[in-house]
């Protein structure tokens with residue numbers, strides 16, 4: 001907001017002003033005194049600064065509690081100082097809030113009443129004062145959800161009130177500045193670093209500070225956050241986030257209400273309430289805060305400004321103080337209005353209950369105590385300002401115009417967007433429809449496919465089932481057949497078993513018999529065999545013996561022969577050897593001998609070999625016979641055994657058949673089991689297929705549902721778009737209607753204002769012209785009268801002059817009276833004049849013929865020079881016919897101009913009458929040309945005559961102006977003047 005606007009919205013001229021000497025004197029009449037520094041008990045609380053103390057909870061480390069005790073009444077606090085001369089000090093405040101007090105408690109006690117006052121058009125200030133780290137920033141600016149500070153709460157309350165108030169219109173501005181090292185910086189526009197404090201009739205303000213219009217708490221919080229971010233804080237030994245500047249949040253609430261004014265005008269009552277929320281930087285001792293360098297400079301600057309603040313408070317609290325050093329620091333200069341009295345001011349003293357900080361706490365509490373003595377006289381900042389109002393309204397209209405055109409542009413843009421959205425929507429709709437169709441088609445195809453697959457599966461399943469049924473039937477049939485066979489086999493088997501058992505029994509019996517017979521035969525055979533064996537053995541033994549004997553004999557003979565032969569051989573050999581010597585002849589002999597020997601041997605061997613062979617053959621024959629017998633017996637046994645074996649074979653065959661049947665049955669059972677397994681597998685497969693089919697069906701259905709859902713979502717979206725489009729279109733039309741209506745109102749308002757201003761201007765000009773004319777006429781008449789008075793003095797001496805002066809005075813008064821004649825009389829005059837003009841024509845003509853005076857009615861029909869003459873002489877007469885307005889209000893505007901000055905009348909007479917001016921009462925109201933000539937002649941006579949004429953003229957004039965318009969008109973029309981001039985002296 002510009003400085004001008006700032007000035008307009010500042011205290012609006014309703015400020016009580018800075019504490020002047022007069023204010024101090026006023027304060028000195030209050031009951032409190034500097035000595036007690038306590039507010040008098042009878043003081044109304046709203047008449048002084050209210051002071052609240054907030055004791056913060058102790059820190060975990062480095063603080064020893066017990067320095068403060070809050071009294072049970074919640075207003076008093078006692079400070080205990082260890083090892084001090086005065087061990088305890090009592091203080092009383094408006095309220096003392098302990099460590100357990102919540103932000104809400106503090107707000108309701110200290111801030112809420114101020115906010116309410118601000119909403120009623122007062123200025124309000126909340127200052128947080130205290131040692132560094134005592135909780136000022138926490139109390140004011142915290143935006144933590146569980147500890148919302150005073151600034152957000154105050155803003156929230158303001159907006160909540162605005163929402164509920166349907167009668168007033170509100171505008172809220174917010175600004176946020178910090179005072180850092182004696183420089184004012186705009187925290188919402190941090191680039192503005194060195195703002196200046198200015199003052200006008202509205203009060204003190206920061207020139208060029210940015211005032212942001214805010215319309216809800218969110219915007220306020222945003223700005224607060226922004227400002228806090230830009231605020232200078234630093235780490236010190238006493239506070240990790242120590243504020244190094246004084247911060248001031250200003251909320252300006254402009255509250256308007258339209259009320260009916262005079263006539264048909266509507267005026268606005270504007271209340272401007274300003275809420276200052278001041279977070280002072282904490283006072284600190286450099287030794288304690290361990291600040292050095294820049295921090296130390298900051299601390300010095302802070303302490304300096306706080307000292308000046310203390311001095312100002314002291315001065316304001318002291319009824320005898322004649323000067324308040326507001327200008328000694330920018331802080332006090334900035335807070336001048338708040339400290340000066342025109343603000344509902346509260347001070348929140350932040351303190352800590354710690355023996356370590358007891359001195360600082362004492363200092364803070366003393367400061368608060370002194371502040372309680374500061375008187376305030378806040379007034380409501382209310383104004384009714386047509387000019388400003390008009391300018392504001394024009395500005396507002398312009399803004400609205402701008403907004404409206406912006407709105408229109410936005411609407412057009414929105415329309416374009418809407419169209420784009422619609423196009424997109426249509427596109428999407430088409431896409432969606434296409435997609436839907438595709439999906440539908442897909443779905444139908446899928447369903448058909450699924451149906452086909454299902455049918456195929458069903459057919460396959462049916463075929464399979466039929467096959468399985470068939471198999472089952474076959475199985476069952478084969479099973480039945482197998483069963484039958486098995487039963488048959490079983491029966492056969494049983495029968496066979498029975499037979500076998502019987503045969504076994506028979507066999508057993510036969511076996512037994514056979515065994516017995518066999519045993520017997522065997523015995524017999526054994527016996528026979530034994531006998532045969534014995535016989536064979538004997539024969540063998542005989543054979544063996546014979547053989548052995550033969551062999552022995554042969555061997556003996558052979559031996560002997562051999563020996564003989566040997567001997568012969570030897571002899572032969574010897575003879576051979578001997579005969580070898582006889583060689584040739586002996587060899588044949590030897591050979592003959594050898595052959596002979598061999599022949600002999602052969603003969604012997606053949607002889608003995610036949611014998612052995614005969615013995616052997618006999619033995620062998622016997623053996624063969626025994627063996628044949630044994631063989632026959634064995635054959636019988638073998639036959640019996642074969643029969644048994646045959647029986648056993650048939651039994652085993654039967655068993656095999658039974659086993660084969662069993663195996664067939666088992667096979668059948670296995671096949672049945674396998675078939676059942678297959679059947680089960682088929683059932684299982686079928687179930688699986690069915691499950692898969694239903695799963696697929698479910699999936700397809702889910703997909704279908706999803707698609708349906710998507711389609712429904714798309715449709716909902718489309719409907720939403722459609723709705724938003726409709727809403728946008730509706731709001732567009734509403735806004736258009738509103739904007740058209742606003743334009744119409746604006747046009748009408750402008751026309752109305754223009755008409756009204758022009759009318760007022762015209763009325764003003766008329767009144768001004770009339771007043772000027774009256775004044776100049778009076779001045780002229782006064783000059784004339786003065787001239788005449790001097791002339792009279794010269795001619796008639798002092799007494800006459802005195803008389804003349806009285807006469808003149810009366811004349812002037814009567815002239816003045818004539819100018820403020822009631823309109824009623826003017827109207828009467830007008831009507832009478834018109835009557836006379838119409839109805840008395842005949843009489844006037846008669847008068848004219850008789851050379852009598854010419855009345856206005858006559859004059860109105862005379863020649864132009866006469867009319868001009870009458871106009872020149874008496875503008876009143878001229879103005880009469882034109883007068884139409886009759887209300888007293890319009891008298892000023894339409895009142896007849898004053899009569900022409902006497903001299904002017906005279907000159908006019910001279911001009912028009914020349915030397916023919918008739919003699920008569922000097923400068924009396926001329927009623928005819930002859931009369932004027934008379935007046936002119938009279939004026940040319942000597943002083944005495946002129947004096948008489950002058951007197952007569954004045955008397956005539958006085959008589960004319962003093963009488964009622966009716967009288968004057970009557971006189972004018974009936975030639976009263978002539979009679980009066982001729983018959984009697986004018987009455988003074």
Ligand SMILES: Nc1ncnc2c1ncn2[C@@H]1O[C@H](COP(=O)(O)OP(=O)(O)OP(=O)(O)O)[C@@H](O)[C@H]1O
Pocket residue numbers: 055056057130131132133134135136137138139239241242243244280281282283350
């Ligand atoms: N009433 C309270 N309840 C809980 N914590 C508190 C309270 N008052 C202050 N504190 C805590 O104490 C610390 C210092 O508070 P804060 O910064 O508000 O002090 P300050 O007076 O503004 O100091 P400075 O003047 O240095 O800026 C903060 O951590 C704050 O959260």
